[in-house]
Amino acid sequence: MQIHNQGLPHAAQRVAPQHPALSFQVWLLRALKAEGQAWQTALSYPALYILLLGMALGFLVAVQVPLNYSIDVGIEEGYGGDLPHLRNFNTAEQDSHGTYRWTRDEARIVMPGLGQRAVTVRLDFFPISAEVLAIGPSEIELWVQGEPLATLPVQMPGGHYSIRVPSHLLEQGTLDLLIRTATFVPPDPDDPRSLGTPLDRVTVSTGTSFPAAPDWGAFGLWLAAALLAWATMLRALDAVPRAPHWATGLLAGVAPLVVLSAFLDPPRWAFGAQPALIATVISYALVLALRPTVRYLARQLDIPLDGRTVGWLLLIVVLAFGTRYGGRLYPRSMHGDIGFHTNRFNEVTGGYIYIVSRNRGVNFPYPPGPYLVLAPWLLVAPDPSYLLQLSAALVEGLSALFIYAMVARTGAVAAAWRQRQQHHTATRQSRAPPLYSRIALLAAGIYVFTAAGYMTTWWSFDTHIYTQFATLVLITALVLFGLRCCTAAPRPITPLWAAVLLLLVGLVFLGHFGFFINTALLGGMALLIVLPLAWRGVAWAQMARTPLLVAGVGGLCLALLLFYTAYLWLFIEQARVTASSGLTGLAERAPVPRWYLWQVLWQVGIIQHFGFFPLLLAPLGVWQVGRQGRPAWIMGGLLVGSFLVSLAFAVLPFITLSTQSTRWLMFSAWAVAIGAAFAVQLLWRSGRAARLLVAVMGGYVLWNTFVFWIGPMLWRIRPPEPF
Structure with missing residues (x-):
């Protein structure tokens, strides 16, 4: 008997109602019962308790170690910074003596995770x-837990004071030091x-005090x-x-990292425990909601998706979502433009639609569009x-589904085409590769786990995130x-396709000005290919012509009439x-200077956005895509067209000597991921040395992503601004 047949997911397969007349209440009771049985089965695995016990022992040992x-x-930004420990202080300042903050009345220093032990x-x-x-x-005046601790004099030369806080004042293992002073303007x-x-500085130190109780709140939340x-x-x-x-x-x-x-x-x-939970x-609720939805949509759209593949795909989605949203929830992590987007959102919901923004000196x-969809x-x-933060993390995680759908469906159709060619042409002996689902999974993982996506998360470029998702x-x-x-046997193209494409084009055009420009250029190139082929009588182009014209021209006209014509005099x-x-x-x-533009393009764009190697491998992958068949x-x-649009805007600053950007590199992030996935699969099948090379490249890409995830979260270290 297979182990996985006893697990949590398999037990939950009985959740769906089997009779159409089954009432919702009965279905809900059955679902809850099945969920309880699934949890009972899941909690029967000894490995889980070994891991939890190991984490608990590690937490208990950590609190016994002397701390300085x-x-x-x-x-505010960087290692050793003062956030989120300081509360109700004034903004950071710096002079010849160094960095400091002025206190306000009842300023606080909060440090959880110390354990219930005496500290200095x-x-x-x-x-x-x-x-x-x-x-x-x-x-x-210094107070802890409502009790006066010490009264310190204010002196012209400053002062260095050491105060011992007894263990009984560290309730639940947290130091909450209140600083009271009179204030002046x-x-x-x-x-x-x-x-x-x-x-200027706060230093907390402990001696050896065995046994010390941990911060039970953080202890329990992490477990x-x-x-x-x-x-x-x-x-x-x-x-x-x-x-x-x-x-x-x-x-x-x-677990060992925690x-x-x-x-x-x-x-x-300790600060990270609640966001993690x-x-x-x-993420758990997301898996419950996505599993039946993804399977249903895959069947409707003829996307190959077996049980194993959907499992790994859902895992990619929830990991991408969880790391992004959990990071945003971490106290005083890099806030980016969340305040800006909150204000813009409030303006739009208040009826102020025609907004002018300013970026790098240009209105x-x-x-x-994104705000109206979210309203x-x-x-x-x-x-x-x-x-805004929850929805941005959600759409970034869900992006993996669409990368997979695109690649897997293309792979399945191309494989069937090659099989027909092999059947009708005896001289060709090529066989369909059985790995397109794996390539699709790899492409989905590259798309959501390279650093570029986390850069947009930390900068909170929310309308960019929504519109990049709509573009995908x-x-x-x-x-x-x-x-x-x-x-081979094309089905009739219903008006629904034209309506869906028109809706998506409208969302992109009314979502982000840079993506409007990029997508309009890509769509224009696509029409320049399809329309002449349709005029020459190519069957598939004739079928595609009308829906593409309705979507492209209709979406452009709607965007211009509803929004962009209001800025006509600005454009003139x-x-x-x-x-x-x-x-x-x-x-x-x-x-x-051009040397500076090249330095930024090389260091930030080519190396840091995707970890260098996906961008390096993408052209090889595009060539490999072309070899899959017609x-x-x-x-x-579309891959080539996206790269051409990005290349044009990459070259433009070297001509204009200006840093205005349409977010051209992020526009091709999907193409980089798919191209890199096909190239990696080709290398992986080329021998052990090539596999070792792939492992090294993958390790560097993941390390690059980890750096740009943890730095802004814990220490508010700004990543490069994506372009």
Whole structure:
């Protein structure tokens, strides 16, 4: 008997109602019962308890280790920074003495994860002037858990004070130090801040105090997150053979890193517990919702998707979602433009549709499409900030489904075409490769796990994220539509196809101005190929002509009439200025040296966006796509077209000496992922040395992604801005 037949996912296959007349209440009761049985089965695996016990022992040992933890106050971004530990302080400042922050009344230093043990807190205060001493506070009161701890004098030369906090004041293993001072308002009329005293550094140290109780809150939340991660992986992997072993291996790879963080940085380890639990809860629900939906859509669209493949595909989706949304939930992680998009969202829902934004000195239209699509969800998620972050992470995770659908359907149709060619042409002995589903999975993984996607997450380029997703859905629809037209026995093209393509084109054109330009150019190239072929009588082109014209021309006209014509005079004036003084004159900025443009393109674009190797391998992969047969030329043509659009905008700055960008590299992210996947598969089948090379390249790509994921999350280190 196979192990996976006993697991969580298999037990849940009895969830769906078997009779159409079954009432919802009865179905719900059966679903809950089946879910309970599935959990009972899942909790019977000893490997789970071994992992949880190992994590628990690691957490208990970590809290016994002496700690010397320093916070460089005034460092908002970078290692050793002061966030999220400081609360109710003024903004960071820097002078000849170094970095610091002014306290406010009732400023707080919060450090969870220390354990219930005595700690020594050293506070280093900056020197102050005689004027500040005269009008500012004369003493500093320290409180912990509502109890007065110490009263410190404020001195002109500053001060270095060490205060011992007894263990009983670290409730639940968290230090919550309250700093109370009188405050003053500077005499400068342009400075309305309430200032207390300038704090330079905080150092918390402990001795050996065995046994010390851990931070039970973080302890329990991390174990609960691990349990839910296990259940999520089992449910996702479903029919994959040895699913519990795969789940054990994946969790065993992550658990030591979590334990290691408890040793190296206990406060940040504790801050991450709640986001991890929330992310795993939503990921579990996402798997439950996606499994029947994905299978149903795959059947309707003739996309090859067996039980094993859907398991790995769902795992890719939830990992991409969980790492993004969990990272955004981490306290005081890099906020990016979330405030900007929240304000824009509120403006759009308040009726202010025609927004002008400014980027690098140039005004441009700011399409409201993504905000209008999200607006109804305010009924269930009234906080726009959380709605934007959740939905952005969700669409980035779901992108893997469309990459897979495009490649797998193309591979299946191309394989069938090659089989027919082999049957009718005796001289050709090529056989269909059986690996297109694996290539599709690999392409989906490359797309969502390269660093470029995490850059957009951390910068919170939300309208970019939504429109890139809409563009991917549009390209997938174009590929499926093209394959439908060129199959051996093409089925009738219903008006529904034209309506769907028109809707998707409208979402892209009204989603992001840069993607509007990129997609319009790609669509124009596609029509320049299809229309002449249709005129010459090519059957598939004649079938595709009308829906493509309706979608392309109709979408363009709707976008222009509904939105972009409102900016006609802006465009006319910008064209006049550009014609006379170039893009640098339009932006009122000095020309950018070409050596600097090349340096940014090489370091940020070629190396850091995708980890160098996917972009390097993509041309080989495009060539490999072309070798799959005529049906693959549809996807191959869109790949080449996307790269041509990106290449044009990559060269443009070297001509204009301006940094204006249409996000051209991100526009081709899907093409990079698919091209790299085909190239990797070709290399993988070329011998052991090639496989070793693939492993090295993959390791570098994942390391590059990890750096650009953890840095902005824990230390607010800004990644490069994607372009």
